[in-house]
Amino acid sequence: MNKQTNSNRLNGRDLINIGIYSAIYLVLAIALAMTGLIPIFLILLSSMYGIICGIPFMLFLTKVKKPGMIFIMSVIMGVVMFATGMTWMPIPFSVVTGIIAEIVYRSGNYSSMKAAVLTCGIFPMWACGNYLPLFVQREQYFAERASYGQEYADAVMRMTPNWMFFVLLIMTFVCGIMGGLIGKKLLKKHFVKAGIA
């Protein structure tokens, strides 16, 4: 992936860092996903990822010094979503959002706080990939989830006309930035003091 110079290649430590923060991120994400059984929370899920998971993600960004790390983490998110039954769509989607997030953070030379907060806004958009089947294959999605009950399907359906997808993207972005700002505050308050940022 990155073969420009030797120092720019990801080494073992970087890869392990990706793994650790992906694990923290996913544990939080799964805990939040449990609330998705209530229709309104299903729609808010990606925004909640933005706020809550923004905190470990900010810390992760302080460890990112080389190109590729954010991208790999995003791909892992997509693969895990695929393996947990969200169809194949999250994978290409997470690849795209991962690349965008990567470019944004890179424009700040992997050190700018502003770019970090912005990246925090873009990264959680991978979660919107989970909603794609809901919009693209609407009939099939509800046929498969008919067992959740008609009321659940109706409630979700009412809240999701097609333009809703873009609203969700924007909402996720805004919440992601909020998460990033909270993360920034916590970084200053706790992590720098503890010597891990």
Place this chain on the structure above:
Amino acid sequence: MSGNASKKSFLDPRTKLLLVLVEAVLVLATAGGERLFWFRILFTVLPFLLLFTAGRYKSCITGGIVLGITLFLQYAVFPKAQGGLAMILLIVTSVITRFLPAYLIGAYVIQTTKVSEFKAAMEKMHMPDELTIPMCVMFRFFPTVREESTSIQAAMKMRGIGMGGRKASEMPEYRLVPMISCSAKIGEELSAAALTRGLGKSRKRTNICRIGFGIFDYLIFALVLATCVYWITGVIG
């Protein structure tokens, strides 16, 4: 975890990954609809058999009890329930019957696959290191994060910071921050340990795990293939 390193495990890690995938598509996302009903039953039972053969009786029995209660609710209680109760029952039972097999197979895979075995399988599939190493670390790390999180929960409960407590609003900060710091610290130690074992070198690493397909792997392949063929003939016919 299962036998010593030179002993081959019951199923190849690649087969296990295939099973995770099939459970996700067939049982969790209920692809194929009514036509694949019996196959779905089969794949619901399969995780129990696998857990049993792996000697994980506790997970097996707990899962069995949960599934039993759910089925009882679904077939005995649900037809008599009305209104809101019926809806709650419907959601709970359908979620459990669909998530439980996928959860159990995930538990089986994580409990019986050593990280080196997973890595060996991934190398045989020619996956790039950039993707497999983070995933290995991630799987190794899930239990650690959970353990830390339970300990912190206990500690915070003592100080009245919990779901029901007075200071529920402080929960995110006082639960998340220690959890993240602990995990980051442990992660640093882990990466130091891994680097001394030569993870940072660009040379190809050797692996002592012997993996390969055995008779049970082929049996599962046949089963999955049969499911796919039956599904496709249903779509075409």
